[in-house]
Amino acid sequence: MFRASLALRRTFQPLSDRVLVSRMVSETKSAGGILLPGAEKPTNEGTVIAVGPGMLMENGSTSKMNVEVGDKVLLPEYGGTKVEMDGEEKFLYREMDILGKF
Amino acid sequence: MFRASLALRRTFQPLSDRVLVSRMVSETKSAGGILLPGAEKPTNEGTVIAVGPGMLMENGSTSKMNVEVGDKVLLPEYGGTKVEMDGEEKFLYREMDILGKF
Amino acid sequence: MFRASLALRRTFQPLSDRVLVSRMVSETKSAGGILLPGAEKPTNEGTVIAVGPGMLMENGSTSKMNVEVGDKVLLPEYGGTKVEMDGEEKFLYREMDILGKF
């Protein structure tokens, strides 16, 4: 669909210390070893696809971000904001809520 | 209506770090491709139409705003204050609640 | 009534970052175009009639006020303190709760 592919080309810039994450899904295989695509479910791991400029601190400076695009991150079980971008589910987290990176 | 058009010409200046946003509506077309105007509903995207001077920080300075008029922004599902201005629904957000921009 | 007019002459000085606002009422006209005074109701717009000196900041300074007497302001739907002054209803808002000005 042309409109969707156009949309995909838009870049998204998170604000503050927000981090846009694409969550990995778990693969499920049949007994015979065939991948079952309908049985995927999101895991608590993801890949960072966009990073905000940092959070505004009380002294007027901006916090340094500790994750960057491409990082594999461990996500909390709850929290995060689901956003539908270009037909795919992405998740926005405050950097302080991301547990760690691999 | 003369009075309304007069009102439209009033400029609105948000206070603090508030951002006035016009939310985009989704278009719905009939099976025959005809736009159905009554079926529009607001999306989580919008256009910034006015920006406050920034939030007062504890050290007396004012926060720098990271969005400007004309920016396309991603909005949170909840929050924001609906204001009726000149017969149209607009939304006011604190900048810190805006998720990101395109 | 002499006593009330005396009272009207008292000046009122809000404390901290409080702003005294006179809310505008909507006019309702009959089908024949006659103004119906009993049908007035307060709108979310008002006129600033007194402004406090600013809020005390943690560093000991006082916040600069961004509204002044005579400003037309947009008010939040909830909040504000109704005060009866000289027989009229006025509203006190913290400046941080005022949404913007026209």
Add this chain to the structure above:
Amino acid sequence: MFRASLALRRTFQPLSDRVLVSRMVSETKSAGGILLPGAEKPTNEGTVIAVGPGMLMENGSTSKMNVEVGDKVLLPEYGGTKVEMDGEEKFLYREMDILGKF
């Protein structure tokens, strides 16, 4: 009563940014214009009778008080601590809760 008058002579020094206020009561007159003393009720106006030295700020300084003894003040409908001093009801407010002065 001798003991009470002695007590009245004690001075009371509020701590922090507290303000001791004597609330005004509304006068009620009979149809014939005679003052009905039992029908008095406290209004939201009062007179400052003692003022604390100021609130301790995070940076170790003390906040400057904006009201002084003798000021007529506008009081919030709720809040304040009723204290019985020398047989009379007085009210203690944090200065930040006092709405303004006349």
Add this chain to the structure above:
Amino acid sequence: MFRASLALRRTFQPLSDRVLVSRMVSETKSAGGILLPGAEKPTNEGTVIAVGPGMLMENGSTSKMNVEVGDKVLLPEYGGTKVEMDGEEKFLYREMDILGKF
């Protein structure tokens, strides 16, 4: 009882901005003017018997205490921690909760 009198000689040093207070009790007299000791009840006045060194401030300094041993203080109706010391009820308050002194 020897053990109790020993205990009474222990000095108690409140921590932070805590203030140890001995609350005054109201005297009740019979119709004939005889003091009824069992009818005493604590009032909202007390005498300071020990004072902490001050509260730790965010900037690392210690807050200056505004009450000292021997001060007569006005206490809030609620709050304070009842501590039984040497068989007598004393009360610990944060200095910020003490309303004022006489």
Add this chain to the structure above:
Amino acid sequence: MFRASLALRRTFQPLSDRVLVSRMVSETKSAGGILLPGAEKPTNEGTVIAVGPGMLMENGSTSKMNVEVGDKVLLPEYGGTKVEMDGEEKFLYREMDILGKF
């Protein structure tokens, strides 16, 4: 039991402004003056047995601790974390929650 005595020799270092306290128990004697060991119950007094390095302050420094090992302290009725160390119940308190020392 050998394993337990080994464990007792481990030193425990509280983190932040935590204080490890051994609470005193009240002694109960029979009518004949014999100590009843099963009737002991913890009092609100204790002895400090380990002290943390201090709490991290917002300005990056560490708070100075006001209690030291061996101090007799007055404990709040609620709060504190019961920890079983080497078969005995000890209690961890934030220093700010300890009421005072003797």
Add this chain to the structure above:
Amino acid sequence: MFRASLALRRTFQPLSDRVLVSRMVSETKSAGGILLPGAEKPTNEGTVIAVGPGMLMENGSTSKMNVEVGDKVLLPEYGGTKVEMDGEEKFLYREMDILGKF
């Protein structure tokens, strides 16, 4: 399983002041002295296996971490985030929630 062992070789870097802990389990022996592996349960002690860079402070600096890899730590009864890493349960704690170390 090859995939799992690969995963085990990934290093995990906690963010902020988070600490990754492997909790110790209590051993249960049969009456005859035989270890019962199914009866293990986690204790409130653990070993630090990864440490974050420190928490972002309001003044822009990063908090110094007081625990390091290999430390034996005392954990709170509640709190902590269970994360399944490479088939094993680990726990993430904010450093401020760790009670102490041995």
